[in-house]
Amino acid sequence: MIELYIASALLSAKAYSDAGAGAKAEGALTARNVKTQGKIRALQALQEHNDIMANLQSFKNQNAAIAGVTGRAEDRSYKALLKKAEQDNKTLAQRSNYQNLAEQSKYSQQAVMAVTKANNISRAYRYKAFGTLLSAGMKAGSVTGGDMGTSGSGLYT
Numbered sequence: 001m002i003e004l005y006i007a008s009a010l011l012s013a014k015a016y017s018d019a020g021a022g023a024k025a026e027g028a029l030t031a032r033n034v035k036t037q038g039k040i041r042a043l044q045a046l047q048e049h050n051d052i053m054a055n056l057q058s059f060k061n062q063n064a065a066i067a068g069v070t071g072r073a074e075d076r077s078y079k080a081l082l083k084k085a086e087q088d089n090k091t092l093a094q095r096s097n098y099q100n101l102a103e104q105s106k107y108s109q110q111a112v113m114a115v116t117k118a119n120n121i122s123r124a125y126r127y128k129a130f131g132t133l134l135s136a137g138m139k140a141g142s143v144t145g146g147d148m149g150t151s152g153s154g155l156y157t
Contacts, residue, residue, distance in 0.1 A: 009136025027118020038107030
């Protein structure tokens with residue numbers, strides 16, 4: 001009977017240990033996926049910034065062509081129009097950058113949370129495994145009469 005308690009406890013402890021290792025692996029994979037999402041979003045933000053700058057350059061080129069044809073290249077209203085366009089694009093690029101930074105922070109926090117959660121689950125499984133072994137030891141002791149394998153003289157049998 002005692003052999004069954006020991007075998008059961010060892011099997012349960014191994015299962016909890018494996019579950020803990022699985023939780024850690026899952027957490028690491030989740031964190032890696034979140035980091036990859038962050039990298040993809042950073043690339044998208046760079047592409048958005050490049051589009052903003054390309055649109056500004058296109059606007060400048062079109063207006064330079066019109067100003068050249070109409071002879072208004074030195075006109076104050078033309079210069080004010082270009083200055084306003086540059087300021088608007090600068091504001092748009094800054095907003096896009098701030099949004100990207102906020103999203104990168106969110107992804108970083110999600111990755112840390114995934115690893116922390118996995119570590120906590122793994123630790124809980126280790127405690128369960130240890131508790132299972134202790135419980136089996138107590139049951140084994142009660143089956144053998146509470147002396148945990150010692151004879152009446154205190155010597156191990």
